Amino acid sequence: MPITKQTVAIIGSKSILGVSIAKGLCSENYKLLLFDEDDTFAGQLSDQICAEIEGAEVEVIECQHMACWEADVVVIANPVNDINRLSEKIREVATQKIVAVLLKETDLQQLELVERGFPHSKVVGVIPSDYDKESVQLMTKHTRALRTVKEMVEKAGFKPLLKELKPH
C-alpha cells in the first residue's frame, strides 16, 4: 500500500459495488470522488461515510470528466449500457490509468468492447458471482492493475477470483 494517498473515482456510486467499494476504501489511504446521476444519493453516501469514519476523505463531484482527471483509479460501478458514450466523456483523462468496470458476466467480448472504448487504459473487468454474493471475478490483461483492483475489492468485503488474460 503506497504512503502517498491515491484518489479513486467511483462512477455510479449508487450501485452495490459502488457503495461497497466506497465504504471499504474510506478508512484506508484513499481519497474518494463519488459521481452518480442521482447526486442526492451520492451526497447522502458521502455524508454517511464522513459521519462514520473519522478522517475519511470523500467528496461528491458533479463532473465525471473532472473526477476521472483527478483519479489514479477509475471504478465504473454501474453496468454500462452505452460504454461508447461514457468513454467519450472520460477516455482522454483515463489514459494509462486503471479502469475497473462492472460487467454482467464473464464475457470476453464485453471486456474487449470496454477495452476498445479505453484503448490506452488498464481495463479490469469486475464480474459479481451469480452463486456467491461475496465473490467477484476480476478479468484483465494487466498484472499490476489486477493486483491493485484485487486489493480494493478485498477491502470492499468481496472475495476476488482472478482471471489474468494473455495480452495481444
Place this chain on the structure above:
Amino acid sequence: MYEQLYNSIHEHVTLSEEEWELCKASFIPKRMRKRQFLLQSGDVCRRLAFIEKGALFSYSLDENGNQNVIQFGFEGWWIADLYSFLTDEPSELNIEVLEESELLMIDRDQNNELMEKVPAFANYNRILFQNAFVALQRRIKNTIGLSAEEKYTRFLEDYPQTKERVPQHLIASFLGMTPETLSRVRRSLTKS
C-alpha cells in the same frame, strides 16, 4: 492538455505525427489540488511528472519537522525525485502541490518503452537528464561561497516566476537562509 509537453519536446527534437500520438498515449493526465502530495517520503518515485499548468515543490523534512526545499516546478518543467526514480530506493522527499496543477506523468516502464519505440524521445530524455545535471551543479555553485544578497539575486534570475507565486518562507528555505535574513536581503536590495 498536451500543449506545454508538445512545446517542450519539440524545442529539442522533432516527432512525426504518429510518434507524437504514441507519446501522448504513454502519459497519465492528472489534475491535482493545492496541498495534495504527488509523492510522499517513504514511497519509491516511479513516475516523472511534467507540469502542464500550476506549480509544485519538493522538500525534505529534518528531525525537527522543518522543511528543506529542494526544487520548485512550474509550467513546462519536470519534477520528480530522480534519485529514487533511478535507484528504486524509497524517496526521502515530499513533492507537494503549491497551486492547482495539471500534470502529465510517465512511469518508468512506459518511459523505457517509449524511448525504444521513439528514438527521438530517447534523445529528449537524454537532454532532460543533461539539463538536470547542469541545474544541479548550478544549484550547488549558487549555494556555496556567495553572500545572501548574491544568492537571492541569482535565484531571481533563474526563477523569476517565484517572486509572485511562492511564499517567502519557501524561498528562504530553498536558499538556505531564515525568513528573517531573506526579508533583510530584500529590503537591502530594494534600497540599492
